[in-house]
Amino acid sequence: MKDFALIGAAGYIAPRHMKAIKDTGNQLVAALDKFDSVGIIDSYFPQADFFTEYERFDRHIEKLKRQGRDIDYVSICSPNYLHDAHIRFGLRHGADVICEKPLVLNPWNATALQEIEKEHNKKVYCILQLRLHPSVIELKKQVEAAPSDKVWDIDLTYLTSRGHWYYTSWKGENEKSGGIATNIGVHFYDMLMWIFGPVQKSTVHLHTHDRASGLLELERARVRWFLSINYEVIPEHIKETGARTYRSLQIGDQEFEFSGGFTELHTRSYEHILDGEGFGISDATAAIHLVHEIRNAETTGLDGNEHPLARLPLAKHPFKK
Ligand code: NAD
Structure with a gap:
């Protein structure tokens, strides 16, 4: 049985990590959050x-170590901009680390972590759960089996809904979350590059x-992508089903729908890591480079190559003039 510590215990995603720790037969020994609404731990x-x-958390982990009870893994569920600091905390305490996506916001943060990982002879794993989604794995196999010069035309559409709270939280601040392409898009860019190869050109409309x-423009696909967190953008026929999220990949005339199964992959991710197969820093790097580039790209506006939903009228920020 492995001992875990967890950072960011009061947040939205932390219960999935607690469940994964439990489902894999391990235990949570200590947790940290600035916010004390953590009754979920009792479950x-x-x-x-x-x-x-x-500081008290740090002291406690150190005390356990002195008593001969090393923490094996530190799980990180804190805001994106704190991941690298929290990863260093885990490594310095001699633990392997399991960190939420995006591992870090900038490519140079990842490089620094690789050095620290070596110094401590410990591993940093990233949650890249879409790579473990059965339909995504199946799609990758289909692509690998196709002629190597085939290039697919793809529309990636990810529509979800976040209320006004989003803009008041760290998620609405670009310096903390990276903005929506980083915070939400990173899943999809990673998946697409994993299946269709590295980026040749990226345009942000x-x-x-x-x-x-x-x-x-990837080695084997040309992907028009559109991401939104505005409920109003969701088509009426989807809203009528009561859904607030819609994920789709249109590959040629084939619709690859993967709205289901997206949120149940944390336990699978933990199993994969504990089996010694987890995704490390180098696996996460391509997507970190891309989100950094997208975040800093000059937008071109519509140029005829855009995803059809990019033509919708833009919405006003709920708080800014
Ligand atoms: P959240 O805001 O709900 O939770 C973050 C938690 O971290 C909060 O409880 C907050 O109080 C705590 N926190 C903030 N600063 C801290 C600090 N200095 N020390 C300790 N705790 C601190 O956010 P969330 O939605 O749970 O997201 C957390 C992470 O999980 C993010 O990196 C996010 O990108 C990722 N995430 C991943 C998925 C996925 O599908 N894999 C889904 C949602 C979020």
């Missing part, structure tokens, strides 16, 4: 120690507070 590990101050869209 999984009522004996875990909990801290709201980093638009990138506002609630949507982003562009064209990604």
